[in-house]
Amino acid sequence: MVRHDKKTIGIIGGGQLGQMMAISAQYMGHRVVTLDPNPKCSAAKVSDEMIVADYDDLDAILKLAYACDVLTYEFENVDAAALHQVEQEVAIPQGIRLLEITQNRKFEKTFLEKEAGVKVAPWQFISGPYDLPEHVVKKQVLKTTTGGYDGHGQVVLHSDDDLEAAREMSNLTECVLEDFVKFDREISVVISGNGKDFVTFPICENEHWNNILHTTIMPARVSDTVAKKARELALAIAEKLHLAGTLCVEMFLTAEDELYVNELAPRPHNSGHVTIEACDFSQFDLHIKGILGEKLPEPRLLSPGVMVNTLGQHIEGVSQLPDSHPDWHSHDYGKEEAKLNRKMGHVTILTQNVEETLAEIDATGIWTDAH
Numbered sequence: 001m002v003r004h005d006k007k008t009i010g011i012i013g014g015g016q017l018g019q020m021m022a023i024s025a026q027y028m029g030h031r032v033v034t035l036d037p038n039p040k041c042s043a044a045k046v047s048d049e050m051i052v053a054d055y056d057d058l059d060a061i062l063k064l065a066y067a068c069d070v071l072t073y074e075f076e077n078v079d080a081a082a083l084h085q086v087e088q089e090v091a092i093p094q095g096i097r098l099l100e101i102t103q104n105r106k107f108e109k110t111f112l113e114k115e116a117g118v119k120v121a122p123w124q125f126i127s128g129p130y131d132l133p134e135h136v137v138k139k140q141v142l143k144t145t146t147g148g149y150d151g152h153g154q155v156v157l158h159s160d161d162d163l164e165a166a167r168e169m170s171n172l173t174e175c176v177l178e179d180f181v182k183f184d185r186e187i188s189v190v191i192s193g194n195g196k197d198f199v200t201f202p203i204c205e206n207e208h209w210n211n212i213l214h215t216t217i218m219p220a221r222v223s224d225t226v227a228k229k230a231r232e233l234a235l236a237i238a239e240k241l242h243l244a245g246t247l248c249v250e251m252f253l254t255a256e257d258e259l260y261v262n263e264l265a266p267r268p269h270n271s272g273h274v275t276i277e278a279c280d281f282s283q284f285d286l287h288i289k290g291i292l293g294e295k296l297p298e299p300r301l302l303s304p305g306v307m308v309n310t311l312g313q314h315i316e317g318v319s320q321l322p323d324s325h326p327d328w329h330s331h332d333y334g335k336e337e338a339k340l341n342r343k344m345g346h347v348t349i350l351t352q353n354v355e356e357t358l359a360e361i362d363a364t365g366i367w368t369d370a371h
């Protein structure tokens, strides 16, 4: 008997997010075809088939479209124009509009404020250096509208001394200038949808070092009122987007319990990796179910958890953890070359005492980068 209940899922991007999506898809019995320029990318070993090509290679994307039932992407800088060309051939449940919104900070902030009705830090569009203030009167951050990640493409304006760098950047590309939020904590809400219904994971509390995520604590150490408000904001956003798959909403929480949305990731997110062990369904499981339009379970927290990222400089120390901390879950994305600040894996620790666990992480001496 030929089975029609199992699908072929095409993933654009074979990094760690593609890899973890593929693992979820595989255990549910689906086939995975991954497009990535690197034949040895993280997702290669868990994909049924690889299409080795650049992300914007239209012929390759067409080949992928013909080979699969649904198409998904693991990062936001996929060529939206190329996807428009194949949308007649294959379902793209996450949608191309979501990609277009999240590829551009101006579109994203406009969507958040005007359509979703959520608060973002006060901002203005900077089309060139002439739009910049003459003097720095408050702390602000200039960000390129497109292409920035992990703090790349950002200039923080503390004083007039920073204006030169800001002028240079805004001379090269369009930017947004936003007020610096004096936040107490950074949190994120990972939310999944199937186009109609939406479910949220427990709130993540995130700490960044040098603009790169360092640790996530689930559930975040915030009041029930803040958690409820954060969930409601994420739901408002998901509803407007008819979200299918997993999305992450990053937010700043101030001492006065005000929430400002910082940015959206239109896909599973680093802060949601902790869900693999801490919840009964992970952000990747619900991404796959969501893009297939299946009913979504409300994810349950099995245990509080702490996730810490393994960057290139942490690899050696982390390799000792199976001996010293056999109960820590060490994930390795299988990347061949370890580079400074490159995400190589992550470690998740289930715990009943977050403070004690954070102290144990410190005590390993592995994560000692200046920050």
Ligand code: AMP
Pocket: 121, 141, 148, 149, 150, 151, 178, 179, 180, 181, 182, 183, 186, 208, 211, 262, 263
């Ligand atoms: P982003 O690329 O926008 O996610 O920014 C990276 C990190 O820079 C954030 O996670 C914050 O830690 C910090 N950051 C960015 N924008 C702001 C802001 N407006 N106010 C305060 N911190 C910010």
